[in-house]
Every structure is written in structure tokens, then in C-alpha cells.
Amino acid sequence: MAEYRAVRERLSFLELCKTPSAAAEVTLQPVEHMGVDAAILFADILLVLEPLGLGLSFAKGDGPVIAHPVRDAAHVERMPRVDVADSLSYVFETVRLVKHTLAGRVPLIGFAGAPFTLASYAIEGSGSRNYAHTKRFLYAQPAAFHALMARLVDVTADYLGGQIDAGVEAVQVFDSWVGNLAPEDYRTSVLPHMQELFRRIGGRVPVVNFSTGTAGFLELVAAAGGDVVGLDWRIALEDGWRRVGRDRAVQGNLDPSVLLGPRSVIRERARALLAQANGRPGHVFNLGHGILPETPPDNVRALVDAVHELSAR
Amino acid sequence: MAEYRAVRERLSFLELCKTPSAAAEVTLQPVEHMGVDAAILFADILLVLEPLGLGLSFAKGDGPVIAHPVRDAAHVERMPRVDVADSLSYVFETVRLVKHTLAGRVPLIGFAGAPFTLASYAIEGSGSRNYAHTKRFLYAQPAAFHALMARLVDVTADYLGGQIDAGVEAVQVFDSWVGNLAPEDYRTSVLPHMQELFRRIGGRVPVVNFSTGTAGFLELVAAAGGDVVGLDWRIALEDGWRRVGRDRAVQGNLDPSVLLGPRSVIRERARALLAQANGRPGHVFNLGHGILPETPPDNVRALVDAVHELSAR
Numbered sequence: 139m140a141e142y143r144a145v146r147e148r149l150s151f152l153e154l155c156k157t158p159s160a161a162a163e164v165t166l167q168p169v170e171h172m173g174v175d176a177a178i179l180f181a182d183i184l185l186v187l188e189p190l191g192l193g194l195s196f197a198k199g200d201g202p203v204i205a206h207p208v209r210d211a212a213h214v215e216r217m218p219r220v221d222v223a224d225s226l227s228y229v230f231e232t233v234r235l236v237k238h239t240l241a242g243r244v245p246l247i248g249f250a251g252a253p254f255t256l257a258s259y260a261i262e263g264s265g266s267r268n269y270a271h272t273k274r275f276l277y278a279q280p281a282a283f284h285a286l287m288a289r290l291v292d293v294t295a296d297y298l299g300g301q302i303d304a305g306v307e308a309v310q311v312f313d314s315w316v317g318n319l320a321p322e323d324y325r326t327s328v329l330p331h332m333q334e335l336f337r338r339i340g341g342r343v344p345v346v347n348f349s350t351g352t353a354g355f356l357e358l359v360a361a362a363g364g365d366v367v368g369l370d371w372r373i374a375l376e377d378g379w380r381r382v383g384r385d386r387a388v389q390g391n392l393d394p395s396v397l398l399g400p401r402s403v404i405r406e407r408a409r410a411l412l413a414q415a416n417g418r419p420g421h422v423f424n425l426g427h428g429i430l431p432e433t434p435p436d437n438v439r440a441l442v443d444a445v446h447e448l449s450a451r
Numbered sequence: 452m453a454e455y456r457a458v459r460e461r462l463s464f465l466e467l468c469k470t471p472s473a474a475a476e477v478t479l480q481p482v483e484h485m486g487v488d489a490a491i492l493f494a495d496i497l498l499v500l501e502p503l504g505l506g507l508s509f510a511k512g513d514g515p516v517i518a519h520p521v522r523d524a525a526h527v528e529r530m531p532r533v534d535v536a537d538s539l540s541y542v543f544e545t546v547r548l549v550k551h552t553l554a555g556r557v558p559l560i561g562f563a564g565a566p567f568t569l570a571s572y573a574i575e576g577s578g579s580r581n582y583a584h585t586k587r588f589l590y591a592q593p594a595a596f597h598a599l600m601a602r603l604v605d606v607t608a609d610y611l612g613g614q615i616d617a618g619v620e621a622v623q624v625f626d627s628w629v630g631n632l633a634p635e636d637y638r639t640s641v642l643p644h645m646q647e648l649f650r651r652i653g654g655r656v657p658v659v660n661f662s663t664g665t666a667g668f669l670e671l672v673a674a675a676g677g678d679v680v681g682l683d684w685r686i687a688l689e690d691g692w693r694r695v696g697r698d699r700a701v702q703g704n705l706d707p708s709v710l711l712g713p714r715s716v717i718r719e720r721a722r723a724l725l726a727q728a729n730g731r732p733g734h735v736f737n738l739g740h741g742i743l744p745e746t747p748p749d750n751v752r753a754l755v756d757a758v759h760e761l762s763a764r
Binding site: 268269270273274277278317318319320321322323351352353354355371372373374377378393394395396398399400403410426430432 | 581582583586587590591630631632633634635636664665666667668684685686687690691706707708709711712713716723739743745
């Protein structure tokens with residue numbers, strides 16, 4: 139969006155996250171210009187790594203860089219206790235500003251990274267293709283890996299609790315990288331920590347458990363928790379919902395790249411996806427992953443309009 | 452392997468592919484040093500793009516680059532007819548040299564890229580994260596996309612036929628990138644072409660249908676064909692085999708990163724995987740994707756030894 143890029147000309151990505159007035163402004167842009175049914179907090183899943191002493195920066199065009207990656211048990215041990223009310227207060231201030239401006243027009247959704255995705259960034263030091271450092275850590279130092287996951291559950295539970303206290307009306311937990319694991323590694327190294335996280339944050343607002351690339355072990359993902367299970371686009375919604383269980387809600391799952399195609403295809407794919415949901419309550423229409431940077435904003439607006447029109451039937 | 456790196460000091464990757472004596476030498480290295488049960492032809496899935504006039508090079512450390520990416524129907528139309536016996540003769544010569552040296556000790560497996568994976572390289576011009584160009588092409592120009600896939604089926608069927616004529620005793624079709632598609636796109640844009648390819652090459656030697664990231668639509672992948680369905684590591688072997696069907700063989704599916712871990716973990720994971728196969732005929736033990744460059748060769752040897760020992764029980 140041009141409106142977003144205008145703000146980014148004044149502020150770096152991290153400055154924007156840490157400037158509540160600006161973060162609130164860009165949080166509201168899709169609501170004003172796209173007609174979406176909820177606002178999504180502008181923030182980054184990696185912000186919690188900064189108070190943990192890992193050093194976070196965003197290299198221009200190259201994504202996040204962690205200055206002090208975690209590679210051994212001693213590093214996990216010496217990670218400081220985090221008081222999120224202090225170190226992440228700017229996020230909660232953004233929530234309050236957005237809530238004030240929205241004045242109840244649409245709900246506000248908060249979010250955080252899931253422990254495995256945070257751990258893999260903390261260990262790799264950047265994005266990764268194969269997660270070689272993370273898996274070597276997991277195989278060779280399982281106790282230290284569990285300790286790191288437990289620390290990340292602590293800070294994430296506090297962080298999401300703070301967002302809820304500040305007023306968000308739903309939260310989403312993003313496990314963007316967990317789909318690179320074998321099912322057995324998810325079961326032993328991730329599942330217990332996810333269950334603990336969902337136990338701690340549950341019962342206050344609806345919680346979405348989102349992951350990508352987990353079609354091979356979706357039952358385990360569902361067993362982790364969450365009121366809503368987010369599906370990526372690489373499984374049919376009806377298959378995913380059956381495997382998650384009809385007693386749970388699902389969110390998804392249009393391939394974000396559909397928004398690069400012609401309007402006729404966008405509308406047809408929205409229709410086909412809604413047909414799979416078949417009017418059943420508990421389907422939250424969404425993309426199956428983040429929007430691609432090259433997406434024309436007008437195509438997003440066309441999708442929102444199509445979903446509203448086709449859902450009303 | 453040090454032995455491989457020594458050869459690469461003399462020859463670039465593409466020179467190595469095109470020098471049968473050297474390609475035969477590196478094909479045999481894992482057989483000599485690792486004790487594996489088959490040789491796998493040294494080649495690259497993208498070699499077929501060169502006679503199609505797309506221009507292929509390998510930038511040092513940066514992977515393949517296609518000089519003339521395919522972006523419209525006219526380009527598909529003007530792609531030249533390929534006589535693989537001429538343009539890819541160096542591959543068939545490598546096969547004959549390897550067969551001669553092996554003298555029946557272990558079988559030789561040939562391979563090719565699957566049409567979608569080749570198409571996505573041809574369209575993107577390099578590796579990609581989101582396949583934005585490919586999907587835009589597929590959505591906006593479906594007829595041209597089908598024409599491109601049909602051309603790639605033609606050249607790939609000839610190419611695998613030539614490998615079989617030269618003596619390979621099995622072939623594998625690699626659909627490395629198809630797991631980025633939504634199931635419905637696989638069904639409409641990929642499946643018919645895969646069925647045609649497997650129809651053309653079937654019945655002469657065993658054919659392996661390998662893909663990654665397709666756990667969401669494995670039934671469709673199995674429906675495409677192949678005597679053996681290759682599974683990546685992101686699904687439990689027993690779940691994958693059930694979904695593929697017990698009447699088919701399966702290949703896989705140890706997480707390649709396990710080879711970065713301690714020997715005790717490598718052995719334990721091999722044991723657990725064989726336990727899932729449960730002695731049933733039709734399981735080909737393999738990694739769930741390519742070996743990682745940083746893998747210690749001694750760990751591969753340890754895995755091969757463990758599989759031989761544990762399978763014999």
C-alpha cells in the first residue's frame with residue numbers, strides 16, 4: 139500500500155514497530171482502505187527476542203538478523219528474565235491507541251510467534267532454508283532445547299496476556315517455520331510447549347493456532363490447542379477441517395499468490411473456498427499465509443468485496 | 452565428500468555434468484565410500500532446459516540461473532524441438548561408463564525433473580520462495596501453461612527413455628517444488644501431465660514419483676503414477692504409506708538434517724523408521740530429501756551401516 143510505504147519513508151521497520159502513533163496508523167490502513175472485518179496489530183513476531191538479549195535488527199531487504207544467536211545450554215541459562223510490561227510497553231500502547239480510534243467499529247487481533255518459530259530464529263540468527271543449526275541443537279542438546287522453548291513460552295504467554303489486557307479481542311500464534319520438522323520432532327519437542335502456552339493464554343479471548351507446511355501432522359497441531367486452527371493453502375479446506383475436527387473453527391486458506399492473478403480468478407477461487415466451507419459456522423475466511431509484497435492493493439479490495447458478497451448469499 | 456570437492460576444483464558444476472568420465476567418477480564415489488545399495492547418476496534436473504533454448508548457468512554459490520525465462524505463450528510456441536540423443540548425449544555416455552565400471556555390483560538409478568518443477572524454474576529464471584511468476588502465469592495464461600507442461604513432458608519422456616536405453620535400472624522423477632501449489636492447482640494443472648509422463652515411461656524399469664511438501668494432497672500425487680512414491684520427512688512413513696496405498700511401494704523418509712546430529716540419534720531414527728515400515732516389502736529406505744552440504748560423510752556411512760544391520764534382523 140502506498141499509504142504504508144509513505145510511513146516507511148520516515149521510519150525503519152523497527153522504528154515503526156516502536157512508535158505507537160505510527161504503528162497504530164498502519165494498523166488501521168487496511169481497515170480504512172480494504173474494508174476488512176478486523177484490524178491486525180502492526181508488530182513483528184521477533185520483538186520478544188530483543189529483551190531476551192539476543193539483539194534484533196532488520197537489514198534492508200534481507201529480513202531479520204539476530205546479533206547473538208543461541209547455540210548452547212549456557213546461553214539459554216543466562217538469558218535475562220523479561221518484564222514485558224516494561225520492555226514491550228510500546229506494543230501495548232499501540233493496542234490502546236488502535237482501540238481508541240476504532241471505537242468498536244471492527245475487532246483488533248493481536249499476535250505472537252510460536253515458541254518453535256522464535257527458537258529457530260534465535261538459534262539460526264536469521265531466516266533459514268534447512269534449519270540446520272536448530273535441528274542440530276534439538277538432536278544434540280535436547281534438554282537445552284526444551285529449556286529454551288520453556289523460556290519462550292514464559293515470555294510469549296506474558297506478551298499475549300499484555301496484549302489482551304490492553305484490549306485485543308483475539309490473538310493468533312504464528313508457527314511459521316514448524317512445518318520443517320518431522321512429525322516425531324513436533325510431538326516430542328514442540329507439542330508439550332504449545333499445549334502449555336495455549337493453557338496459559340486460553341479462556342480470555344479466541345486464540346488462533348496458525349502454522350504452515352504442517353499438512354503431514356495436522357492432527358498433532360490441532361492437539362496443541364487453540365480455538366481456531368489456521369490452515370495454509372497447501373491442503374483443501376474441507377480435508378483440513380475434517381482432520382482438525384468439526385468441533386473446532388478453522389481459518390484460511392486462499393493461496394496468497396491468487397491475488398497476483400486476474401480478478402476473475404480471484405473471485406472464482408473465493409467462491410470455491412466458500413463452497414468448501416459450505417456455510418458451516420466456524421470458518422474464518424483468510425489467506426493461507428502472509429500477503430506477498432508485490433500484491434496489487436486493488437486486488438485485495440476485490441477479494442474482500444467478493445467474500446462479503448458471496449458470504450451473504 | 453573430499454573426493455567430490457577435489458573433482459570440483461578442476462571443473463565447474465556444469466562442466467562436470469558434461470564431462471562423462473568425471474560425472475561417472477563422482478557417480479561412483481558414494482558407492483565406493485559409503486556402501487550404499489545403488490548408484491545415482493550425477494547430473495542436474497535442469498540440463499533439459501538448455502536444449503530448449505532457455506540458457507542455463509550456475510552462479511557460484513547462488514544456484515541455477517535461466518538466462519531467458521518463459522513469460523508468455525509466444526515464448527512457449529517458439530521453443531525448439533529437442534533431439535535428446537544429440538543434445539543430452541553426454542548424460543547417456545555417463546550412464547554407459549558407470550554401468551561398465553559397476554559391472555553389475557549395484558544398480559544405477561537415473562532421474563529427471565518433473566514438468567512442474569522444470570516449468571517453475573523456466574518461468575521464474577532461478578530458485579524462488581513464492582513462485583509468484585509461475586503462479587501468475589498459471590492463473591492468467593492457463594492454455595500457455597498447459598502447452599509448456601506438455602513440451603516439458605515430451606522432452607522429459609525422451610530424456611528418461613534415453614537413460615533407460617543407456618542402461619539405468621530405475622528412474623526417479625523429482626517434483627521438488629510442486630508442494631507450493633494448492634491441491635486444486637495440482638489437480639488441474641499438474642496431474643494430467645504427470646499421468647501422461649508416467650504413461651510414456653512406464654513398464655520398462657521401476658519409476659519413483661518423488662515430491663516434497665505434498666502431505667496435504669498425497670492422494671493426488673499417488674494418482675499421478677509411479678511404481679514407488681517418494682515421501683519427504685514431514686509426514687510419518689506409516690501415515691504416508693496408508694494414504695498412498697499399500698499396493699504401492701514407498702521410498703523415504705529420514706529428515707536429512709538427522710545426519711547433522713550425534714551418531715546415537717542417527718541410529719535411533721533409522722531404527723524408528725524401519726519399525727514403521729515393519730518389515731513389509733516395498734519400503735526403500737532413503738532420506739526424505741537431498742543431503743545437506745554440511746553433512747559429515749562419516750555420518751552417512753554410519754547411517755548406511757545402521758540400516759544394513761537393522762534391516763537384516
